[in-house]
Amino acid sequence: MLKRVLSVILLLTVFLTGCSANGSGSNASDKQGSGKPTTIKFWYPASDDLVITEVKKVVAKFEQENPTIKVELTTIPFKDYTQKLSIAYSGGIAPDVHGLGFGQLISTVDQNKYINMSKFIEADQWQGKDDIFPNILKAGQWNGGQYGLLMPEIRPMEWRKDFFKEAGLDTEKPPATLEELFDYAEKLKVVKDQKTVRAGIDLSVTNGEQAYLSLLLLLGKDIYDENGNPTFDSPESIQLVEKMVKLFKDGAVINSDGLDPNGTPFRNSLAAIGFSSSPSLAILQKGVGADKIGWSLPPKGPNGTRTSLMLGTFMTMSKSTKYADESWKFIKFWYDKDNLYNFSLVTGYVPPFKSVKDQYVKVAPENEVIFQAMEDARGYSPSKYWDVNVKYLRLALEQSYTGFKPVDQALKENAQKARDEIKTK
Numbered sequence: 001m002l003k004r005v006l007s008v009i010l011l012l013t014v015f016l017t018g019c020s021a022n023g024s025g026s027n028a029s030d031k032q033g034s035g036k037p038t039t040i041k042f043w044y045p046a047s048d049d050l051v052i053t054e055v056k057k058v059v060a061k062f063e064q065e066n067p068t069i070k071v072e073l074t075t076i077p078f079k080d081y082t083q084k085l086s087i088a089y090s091g092g093i094a095p096d097v098h099g100l101g102f103g104q105l106i107s108t109v110d111q112n113k114y115i116n117m118s119k120f121i122e123a124d125q126w127q128g129k130d131d132i133f134p135n136i137l138k139a140g141q142w143n144g145g146q147y148g149l150l151m152p153e154i155r156p157m158e159w160r161k162d163f164f165k166e167a168g169l170d171t172e173k174p175p176a177t178l179e180e181l182f183d184y185a186e187k188l189k190v191v192k193d194q195k196t197v198r199a200g201i202d203l204s205v206t207n208g209e210q211a212y213l214s215l216l217l218l219l220g221k222d223i224y225d226e227n228g229n230p231t232f233d234s235p236e237s238i239q240l241v242e243k244m245v246k247l248f249k250d251g252a253v254i255n256s257d258g259l260d261p262n263g264t265p266f267r268n269s270l271a272a273i274g275f276s277s278s279p280s281l282a283i284l285q286k287g288v289g290a291d292k293i294g295w296s297l298p299p300k301g302p303n304g305t306r307t308s309l310m311l312g313t314f315m316t317m318s319k320s321t322k323y324a325d326e327s328w329k330f331i332k333f334w335y336d337k338d339n340l341y342n343f344s345l346v347t348g349y350v351p352p353f354k355s356v357k358d359q360y361v362k363v364a365p366e367n368e369v370i371f372q373a374m375e376d377a378r379g380y381s382p383s384k385y386w387d388v389n390v391k392y393l394r395l396a397l398e399q400s401y402t403g404f405k406p407v408d409q410a411l412k413e414n415a416q417k418a419r420d421e422i423k424t425k
Contacts, residue, residue: 039070040323040330041095043085045313047077047261050283051347058343062333069326079259089113089318096321097330100148102139102311102379107386109142115317116145120328128335128353136352139379140314148314149335151349153278155214155309156373157181159294163188163198163272174273174296178218181273181299182243188272189252196251202266202274203244204258205401209393211258214275214309215240217378218301223393228385228422232393233415242407245400255401275309278370282348295369310377312349350374385422392418 042059046052052075059071074095076084082104088094094113105114121129129137132149140148161171167188175181185200203211213223216237223232231237247253254265266274267284275298276284285293297306315334317327333339337353341360344351350370351360361368380386396414400407 037068037070038323038326039072040097040321040326041072041074042330043074043076043081043088043095043098045078045081045099045101046075047079048263048279048283050286051279054343054346058334058339061339062330065333066329069329071330077261079261089320092320094318094320096323096327097315097317100314100316102150102314103386103390105140105148105314105316106142106380106382107384109147109382110384113319114147115319115321115324115327116147117149117317117328117331118144118146120324120332121146124332126332128332128337131337131353131355133352133354133374135374135377139310139312140316142382148316149331150312150314150352151340151344152310152312152352152374153349154370154373154377155210155275155277155311156369157273157275157296157298158266158281159273159296160266160269160288160292161294162288162292164294167272171294174294175299177300178215178302182247185247185252185273186250189250191251196254198269199254199265199271200252200273201247202256202264202271202276203247203253204264205248205253205255206398207258207394208397208401209258209390210309210311211275212241212244212393212397214298215244217307217309218298218305220301220303220305220307222381224381224383224385224389226381228383228389230389230392230415230418232389232396233411238408238411241397241400241411245407248401277311277348278350279348282346290364290366293366295366297369297373306376308373308377310374310379312379385418385425388418388421388425392421 044055046055055075056073059073063069063071078101082101085098136150136152139150140146157174159174164171169184169187175184181201188200189196190198209223216223219236219240221231221234221236224230244253254270256265258264262268263280263283264274264276265271266276267280269288281293298308300306315331317324317331321327337356340353341351341356343349344360345363357371361371392414396410399405399410405413
């Protein structure tokens with residue numbers, strides 16, 4: 001009888017020990033009795049050593065200050081990131097915390113994969129929420145919830161002053177209008193033995209939708225409407241792509257891949273003008289010297305529009321995590337004002353906090369352009385059809401550049417394919 005009672009007590013003890021007293025999803029059974037720290041898995045999209053080094057520093061600092069939590073870091077190039085993350089979610093092995101590209105979050109947030117962080121923000125009365133620029137905070141919201149926190153990167157126009165000087169152009173006067181931009185691109189190209197060795201402007205031929213969108217925004221247009229239906233076959237878009245293709249045929253554009261892990265032509269000193277990400281620009285500055293790089297707002301479109309493309313990396317939490325409290329603690333640490341400010345200084349991301357703007361500009365006065373651009377900056381609009389539109393837009397641009405199809409035919413046919421696919425979803 002005594003043995004039986006002891007057995008029941010033992011079973012009850014095991015059962016109660018295995019239950020979490022925490023409603024956040026933390027699994028206490030993994031933490032009690034073992035003496036080992038909780039391990040959260042963290043995936044981050046990056047291929048640049050500069051960025052990866054800084055990510056590792058943040059992780060190391062967090063672990064030092066939180067010895068009961070270990071962060072298992074995996075970095076993956078953007079080119080492979082979407083597919084690998086999708087496979088991880090499908091296989092039930094999604095990381096607890098992970099980065100997401102701008103388009104990835106807005107096109108998958110309705111798939112019930114990510115945790116709404118609003119409850120953690122409210123429970124902690126997190127002051128960072130009120131310090132973040134409103135449009136940046138809003139970028140990660142969906143149906144009233146906060147599913148991602150953005151580390152923005154703004155894409156104003158940049159140019160190589162040394163290349164302008166070689167071409168006999170004023171190094172302090174970038175193209176002021178869209179038409180002047182195309183004119184400069186022709187003047188700045190360098191051709192040797194009938195081969196372009198340096199482009200006048202950086203426009204990716206493969207996976208080139210971001211450079212295209214930087215120019216399309218200046219026309220006051222977008223690639224799809226509020227319902228997610230494609231608009232990249234508009235007359236304005238067709239005329240724009242025809243001009244881009246002409247630059248390519250004239251040798252002012254180098255054949256390149258927008259997802260090349262080694263960087264864009266501008267970053268690799270193979271183009272004189274670009275709309276590169278601010279992180280890649282930081283890498284270039286360290287390589288050639290900040291004095292050789294000029295930054296400005298984009299040139300004016302026909303209606304005076306100077307809208308900059310805003311993308312970046314969201315931090316978010318998987319809904320399947322067993323360690324929601326620990327995951328939020330890590331994200332909150334990442335978005336500590338001082339931590340993210342130091343990360344931004346090195347990597348070129350923009351600190352999203354109003355309270356550090358003056359400090360950031362003081363360290364590097366050229367960053368004033370970044371904050372000016374943020375006043376009129378746009379990313380992709382939220383749409384579950386983002387991936388459909390981008391897939392067919394990429395194909396249309398590549399067909400146009402390579403001459404596989406005339407520009408108007410390529411854009412119209414692929415826009416129709418996007419519409420047809422959207423109807424089936």
